[in-house]
Amino acid sequence: MNAPLRLNAPTPVAQDGDTAPLRSERTCLECGQPYGAAVRHSGFCSTACRQAWNNRRLQRGAEVYDLFMAFRFHRPLARALKLLSALNRLASLYRDEDRHKRAGRPSWRATDVVLASRPYLRAVRMTQRRRT
DSSP: OOOOOOTTOOOOOOTTSOOSOSOEEEEOTTTOOEEEESSTTOOOSSHHHHHHHHHHHHHHHHHHHHHHHHHHHOHHHHHHHTHHHHHHHHHHHHHHHHHHHSTTOOSSOOHHHHHHHOGGGGOOOOOOOOOO
């Protein structure tokens, strides 16, 4: 049975000193089912869901990586093979697969989360111009 709510009760403190509650209702990124998150960074209801999410991202990422690197560093080949179109088609296929097999839930992390974890991606490279 649940204990009565106390207005002056101390807030549970996470291990890292954050004052966020340790249990909160979340939705699993993989299966879409609600679950009680024991840690604040949790995104999955189970180890199986976390592994399925990561395995799909690894497999998809390997395909995108191979095509993008060829597109970026082998331009004549990329133009001949129309790799930009292939990358866009691949992204569309992944999105369609998510819509049909995952009830529309995306298989990618939010852009702000990715950029926050790698702030150097937003850095502007400054180069000196030579005066002629």
